[in-house]
Amino acid sequence: MKSETDFTQPSVAAEGVVKKFGTFTALKRVDLTINQNEFFTLLGPSGCGKTTLLRLIAGFESPTEGEIKLMGENIATLPPFKRPINTVFQNYALFPHMTVSENIGFGLKMLGKPRAEIAARVKEMLALVQLEAFAKRRTGQLSGGQQQRVALARALAPSPRVLLLDEPLSALDYKLRKEMQVELKRLQTETGITFIFVTHDQEEALTMSDRIAVLSAGEVLQVGDARAIYDRPADRFVADFIGEANFIAGTIESRDGAQHRVTLDGATLSATGDVDVAPGTAVTLMIRPEHVQVSTEASANALPARLERTVFLGTDTHYYLRLHNGEPFIAREQNRSAATAPLEPGADVYIVVDPQSARLLKD
Amino acid sequence: MSETPEQSQDTRRRWLLSAPAILTILLFAAGPLIVVLLFSFMERGDYGGVKFGQFSTEGWLSVIYTKDIFDDSLVFADANLAIFWRSLKLSLMTMSGALLVGFPTAYFIATRPAKSRNIWLFLITIPFWTNLLVRTFAIMDLIRNTGHINNILIGIGVIDEPIQMLFTDGAVLFGLIYVYLPLMVLPIYASLEKLDLRLVEAGYDLYANRAQVLRHVILPSCRPGIIAGCILVFIPSIGAYVTPRVLGGGKNMMMGNFIELQFGQGRNWPLGSALSMTLLFIVMILLIVYVRQDGKKGETDGH
């Protein structure tokens, strides 16, 4: 562990990391830089390699190719117990033969810290996770949420440079999960430790993260903050995985900078995207259901459609529409006033999209 | 309290159902023990056996005292106490030795890939397939003065004279460890196999090196297995008969041999019975002390 901190270095960097298990490639060339003091989230479906990447950073596995760097230094040869990185495990992995206090103090004890210092730090950690009353309990006698907090306190007690959290909230019920999300975010801000957080819950990722990396089948598809990922997804997978999206096939008609005119289904829409394609190329448009308005009147930048079903949900109304080429389209509108009634099914309507909300995707 | 007819019928049925179990216990566990206890309080028969109905504490007295042949005064039976002590010492050493060898063995097996574990376990149990006596004589053949080990050592010129290994406490210890090792390995393996490997990783993650993980994570987790193994090895070795007889010769007796002597050549059944009961009490007291201590430790740990 180095004492002086170089703030220009990224906290953790993966450079060209490949991980193979036998013939199976779990990670295919992952490049990531995670900044100091950042709440960084790895988001992706089950089996995409999130845990594998965390295990590489923690040191339980070593990369087949590439380097893992901590503060600019290659840590490939360091065993896990020499890395100033702690993990909150997916299943907590608390030591069943120790009390809550002993669990929390374990890391410091192994580091050979004096007893008084350990005791003080354990007390501090117990207060932080509000478990003072449970100090002498065995971990088996705790609820899921309490165990989760012990795991967190245990990993934070040695003041690591980086904290790895592998789906720590997945076993908790909805309300507790919400509370813990706020709590975790607060802890991260207060301690200034880099958090690398794994989840497959997109809402959780959007709520907590400074930046998110979306993974699929061992590849990083996009890295960015919540808005970038949600509003400007890099490809169809990301758009589909995070939030709901309508995808429509179209053809480029003309282009002006990032603005494109796209013809689809007889209509022409203005759309935004960084894709560099010539007129005449087939593309896909991504439109979020809540970014459109359903109107009975024709206007510029609108798609004609037929309203098939209307679902009134109190705060929202969901419209199930069908475009003239037969493709389905979903729109969501907020019910802002009790005075306006939702549109009736069977009507011929127009889906109005502003150019920023119609996103061009690479195919 | 008055019982309804159904209730009393229910009770009766329960008693009937458990009768075979109770009968078995009475017949095969408590029964023989009671016989031994009764024999220990009877007058010794002239040619072995006991004189029924003649009460005597002679047997029990001779466990600790022996009559001076000249004036019939009682003196401490040093020889008996030496045998007790040797039995206790050897069985504790057997237990420790088996633990020292058995734990790494069990750990080795438990960390093999699931497929090959059964093969290793199988190898561990193979010695059980041959008779104990045969195995013990095989050891004898290895370590006696004209045995293979001495022959080889002399052959390659390491020693000139054979080393006296047979008929020593060391030989008995070696034989006991060899015989009871599987009883140590199997329970430890069973608890190691259940060990959550993620706990081991958590240990490494929290700055514990290999030795510290072994000490603070793995050992405490398989404590029940270690305890079971120790008890399983200790109890049969303190009463061992064949191994000390064959490898220890006539002089290095353990309690098992001493007891046998009373029922055979010694023709002193009451003493033999009293000695058997003494052995039983020693084991029982040690176990009770142990369980008590273990319970206390659990409490202070915050159980």
Ligand SMILES: Nc1ncnc2c1ncn2[C@@H]1O[C@H](COP(=O)(O)OP(=O)(O)OP(=O)(O)O)[C@@H](O)[C@H]1O
């Ligand atoms: N030790 C291993 N040996 C072989 N394959 C493995 C090993 N560990 C992981 N894998 C494979 O690598 C892939 C990625 O696994 P990983 O555990 O990283 O997924 P994950 O993204 O964490 O999924 P989840 O959300 O379900 O936890 C999976 O297909 C898994 O089967």
Ligand SMILES: [Mg+2]
């Ligand atoms: Mg995982």
